[in-house]
Amino acid sequence: MRKPTAIVLFAFLLGIAATCSAQSAEELKDSISAKESLHIDGVIENQKNLSLIQELEKCGNLNLKKENYENFLNSVKLLAPQTTLLILVDKTHSVGTNFDKIKYELYNGEPRLKMTPETLKAFKAMAAAARKDGIKIWPVSTHRTYTYQKGLFDRSVKRNGIEHANKYSAKPGHSQHHLGTAVDINSVENSFAYTKEAAWLAENAGKYGFSLSFPKGAEEITGYAYEAWHFRYIGTDAVEMQDKYFGGSQQKFLEFMHKCVFKK
Structure with a gap:
């Protein structure tokens, strides 16, 4: 006590x-x-x-x-006030269907590509900076509903089995994509990790408030395989704290905020 x-x-x-x-x-x-x-x-x-x-x-x-x-x-x-932006969503923490009807804006008017206004603004700023460096980035997957994520997970189980699905896909309610702040960029293929676009993001994404959710070598911490394309917007101040005190680990940083600051 x-x-x-x-x-x-x-x-x-x-x-x-x-x-x-x-x-x-x-x-x-x-x-x-x-x-x-x-x-x-x-x-x-x-x-x-x-x-x-x-x-x-x-x-x-x-x-x-x-x-x-x-x-x-x-x-x-x-x-401390950023309880929604920094909410912990992982294998053991679910948001249920609470984020199915979030406030969002469309990327280039595309109905499938929904982000929170703050995330979209930051992503556009990042994409503009990348273009100046001769790099082109775009979102391929953003906000997902509970039902959509359930379909993805169920199909993964059917094709590859439950063990594979748990490693490469989130169960419905447990995906960062529900938040409208997670963005899969350019590709969802492992080959993306070896591209100049991935290298640019690894170097620059944090400047715009984006953090790599599932880094290489962190599988035991995150519970998921390495995804060089999956970034979550948490804000520049949060990225700075994550990098300075938590070794660049988004998972460890969010767990700390969840357990020690938000007290949930």
Whole structure:
């Protein structure tokens, strides 16, 4: 059982998330008053902040360097309101049919290619940057309904068996594509990993808030085979935190937010 002080500390964090959900990043930073300042001359000043950092560190099984304490806590506070954008969807966490009727926009007017407005804006900016580098990228699969995903999974089971399906396809309700923020880019073939487009994305996608969901060598962590084409929009601040504190692992980062910040 956690000590009462820990409960108070998490209440403090969630209170920030609730009151600042409509604020911009700059407004959120400004809302952290001077008395909550984390350090003076590199030394943590506020015991409440220090205790919160230690609680989060323990919860996420992290090993933070003390010089990173301030930036880490500021990142957590900044991302705490992003419960929908950073929702955990994987083999054990389902969104059911809750995202079947999300607010979306169409890519180039194509009814099959639906993304949330924020995702579409970021994708278009990324595609424009790629074109300047002589690279062409486009979406081939975006938002999927529960029913559509069920059809994909059932057909995969029928063709290749349940073990293969579980490795290469998500069960209905468990796909990131339900969110409208996941995009399969250019191809869904393994050969895509060896293209100049895949290399460009690996180098630049994070600058536009996109994160590779199923990296090579991370099968035991994600539960899925390597997919060089499957990116999820989580925002640039989230990508920065993912890369800095979680070794670039989207799965580990989202698990931390789910368990330690959103408390679900």
